[in-house]
Amino acid sequence: MSDETLGDSVTTKVEPLQVSLSPQERFSEYLQSRGLRQTNQRKFLIDQVFSQHDHFDAEELIERLPRRGEQNYVSTATVYRTLRECVDAGLLNCFQLDGRTVYDHDYGYPQHDHLYCTRCRKLLEFQSDELIAIRDSVAALHGFRVESHRMIIQGICRECSRSRRKKRKQDLV
Amino acid sequence: MSDETLGDSVTTKVEPLQVSLSPQERFSEYLQSRGLRQTNQRKFLIDQVFSQHDHFDAEELIERLPRRGEQNYVSTATVYRTLRECVDAGLLNCFQLDGRTVYDHDYGYPQHDHLYCTRCRKLLEFQSDELIAIRDSVAALHGFRVESHRMIIQGICRECSRSRRKKRKQDLV
């Protein structure tokens, strides 16, 4: 499993899964299966979205794309439309955080949840089988058929705790 | 504990806590402590918000308030402003769901999480000590100082499963 474990079901690292198709290929299949088209905009966006494993929102994505007039420019509307298609295709997951919609790689990564640092706004991932077990117990108790879940732990990350401590020391000197 | 239990730390009911002050009184204290004022609008809104234990969003609240021109009318802006004060005062909790901000009674109720039926959009509450334990383990593993968390289990509630099943039977007949 991973380097640090607690009991045997909580891991600190969320590692990529082995998948037979790349996100690009998988998206192609999705498009084909629905009679949708393979456009340059869609291809370019998928490449961008999967070029790094990270969380992002529409604004952040748009920011790192070419501007209007530049090569490979994609309009805002198309970005939003494509993001939604990615979610439908199972490539991305999305959830609301602080009022914005955050997208998260779904395809190629195991189900996981998040730690959210309210100071630096970083999202960390974690994975816990126990959490899933509890989820299922709770659902069973309510006769609830689970489709998915989302857990976000808010707080202060290690780095932010450290820098806060440092600052305080300096203040005292 | 409650009527149904699973292990000893998951309960189906989230019961009110004993609190020494009513939400109204507690809000008064909050206002006083900050040199804010006790207005009719604020009093009226708190009464409305705590008249029933339920989740709601700003729109739903506004819908059941008096209209413009009627007695006790409160403007949209004031509703939003007061909701935020309630959150600051610790009376309400809020979180994002399907793009809207949902408010939840915090004061007078134990910490709890939610089951969300994607068919009827109902929110059910549950409480699990085990969940908290896992949260704390995960956080510890990451050197993360927990402030709060939010877990939402999405799926289909018992009632919606039933009616779906009924429909299918009828379809077959």
Added chain:
DNA sequence: CTGATTGCAAATTCTTTGCACCATC
């Protein structure tokens, strides 16, 4: 009285939509 509060309307922010033109299948 003085500063906080309110209502109103305008402004924001994020996202979606209508439509004419364009491109894939």
Added chain:
DNA sequence: GATGGTGCAAAGAATTTGCAATCAG
């Protein structure tokens, strides 16, 4: 060459904000 896709600008939805009038302490 049909149909779906794109860019653009305008429309929406949900909140927030500026400001003058009003009100609580």
